[in-house]
Amino acid sequence: xTPLSTAAATIALTVNGEPRSLPAGITIAGLLAAHELDPRLxxxxxxGVIERDRAAFEAQLLDSGDTIEIVHxxxxx
Amino acid sequence: MxxxxxxxxxxxxxxxxxxxxxxxLMVGTxxxxxxxxxxxxxxxxxxxxxxxxxxxxDLDRSKDEGVLHHLSPxxxxxxxxxxxxxxxxxxxxxxxxGRAAGFNEWVKLEVIxxxxxxxxxxxxxxxxxxxxxxxxxxxxxxxxDDLIAALRLEDAGAVCVMPLxxxxxxxxxxxxxxxxxxxxxxxxxxxxxxAGVGTASDATLVMEQGVDGILMxxxxxxxxxxxxxxxxxxxxVDAGRLAYLAGRMERREVAVPSSPTTxxxx
Numbered sequence: 642x643t644p645l646s647t648a649a650a651t652i653a654l655t656v657n658g659e660p661r662s663l664p665a666g667i668t669i670a671g672l673l674a675a676h677e678l679d680p681r682l683x684x685x686x687x688x689g690v691i692e693r694d695r696a697a698f699e700a701q702l703l704d705s706g707d708t709i710e711i712v713h714x715x716x717x718x
Numbered sequence: 719m720x721x722x723x724x725x726x727x728x729x730x731x732x733x734x735x736x737x738x739x740x741x742x743l744m745v746g747t748x749x750x751x752x753x754x755x756x757x758x759x760x761x762x763x764x765x766x767x768x769x770x771x772x773x774x775x776d777l778d779r780s781k782d783e784g785v786l787h788h789l790s791p792x793x794x795x796x797x798x799x800x801x802x803x804x805x806x807x808x809x810x811x812x813x814x815x816g817r818a819a820g821f822n823e824w825v826k827l828e829v830i831x832x833x834x835x836x837x838x839x840x841x842x843x844x845x846x847x848x849x850x851x852x853x854x855x856x857x858x859x860x861x862x863d864d865l866i867a868a869l870r871l872e873d874a875g876a877v878c879v880m881p882l883x884x885x886x887x888x889x890x891x892x893x894x895x896x897x898x899x900x901x902x903x904x905x906x907x908x909x910x911x912x913a914g915v916g917t918a919s920d921a922t923l924v925m926e927q928g929v930d931g932i933l934m935x936x937x938x939x940x941x942x943x944x945x946x947x948x949x950x951x952x953x954x955v956d957a958g959r960l961a962y963l964a965g966r967m968e969r970r971e972v973a974v975p976s977s978p979t980t981x982x983x984x
Contacts, residue, residue, distance in 0.1 A: 657774045676777050682786050683775060684818045691818045710774065712815050713784040716756065717771025717801050718746030718886070718913075718935030 652705040663703065670698040678711065686710040728960060732931055734908050735824070735856040735877030739795070740766040742925070743955045744910065746935025750944065753788040759938050760794070762948035768794045769826055769933065771801050772816045791821050797858070799826040804839070806846045813850055824856040826880070826912075826933075836886040840867040844874050851875025860912050863897035865904060872907050879905055880933065883924055884914030887936040891920035892927070899927045918947070918954030925958025926966075 650665035673680050685692045688708050732739045744767035750756035760768055770785050798816025803809040813825040829846055831839030838861050847857045858878040859871045868879045881901055884890035902909045908930035915921050915934045924932055932955055941947035
């Protein structure tokens with residue numbers, strides 16, 4: 642075992658209320674792609690702040706401890 | 719095709735917050751048996767404004783169930799609501815998330831005060847309206863049929879005030895016509911009655927009070943045939959609107975013959 646190895650490094654964060662373990666280096670775009678979500682059809686909130694710039698999703702790395710909310714429009718009155 | 723669309727000279731367009739809307743009937747998108755039924759009912763209603771809710775994406779579901787997969791934002795005016803919010807902080811958060819979806823700066827603001835009745839927390843509603851109006855939102859505020867709350871919402875910057883006919887999803891129809899008329903008489907901003915309509919005659923009665931429009935959801939979604947009911951509501955809204963504009967005859971508690979009383983055979 643090589644604890645310092647980064648080969649399988651993961652980060653622990655909360656996505657939509659659930660604890661998740663994700664590969665280190667994952668971006669917002671990567672997280673959305675992993676769930677087959679179209680960035681144009683969702684809104685991402687990170688640690689209580691809305692990530693408004695969808696063009697930046699490709700470059701925005703997620704961090705350990707982040708709280709991410711991914712929301713969309715559903716039927717409602 | 720509705721009467722007012724066929725004969726636009728019969729009515730003036732609905733204008734809220736500087737924007738002209740094609741229909742006085744606005745509809746929700748919740749609680750339909752299927753997306754296909756929802757779309758067919760919305761089309762039958764003739765509505766331009768359709769409300770949507772902001773919720774978490776269900777990440778463990780295979781494919782996205784977002785309403786935008788079915789409703790084109792080019793065809794309909796998407797009005798995000800803050801349904802389910804019981805305090806100002808949550809309502810502001812949902813409103814901002816809804817705006818960040820990128821379609822428009824409008825919000826149907828709900829700050830609910832009680833789970834049993836879904837009556838609004840009017841103090842919270844007024845506070846949230848002020849904050850959102852300052853942030854450039856066009857706030858359409860769901861409220862009760864209280865004149866003072868409606869006046870305060872107008873002062874707080876709401877572009878439209880939306881009193882209920884009866885509780886959300888109740889289908890009880892218009893419980894207090896005088897209260898709705900009073901609100902309409904006293905406010906300068908448009909009044910759209912939101913919630914409580916059950917069937918087409920309810921919609922007609924609401925529009926006969928002189929209000930500017932109606933927003934409904936359950937009356938369509940929970941009808942046995944939502945598409946026929948949506949058509950009926952479209953006609954009912956037009957009927958009530960035109961009857962209001964026409965000005966009804968005076969009520970008389972005596973009969974007055976419609977046929978001449980002269981020229982009778984002797």
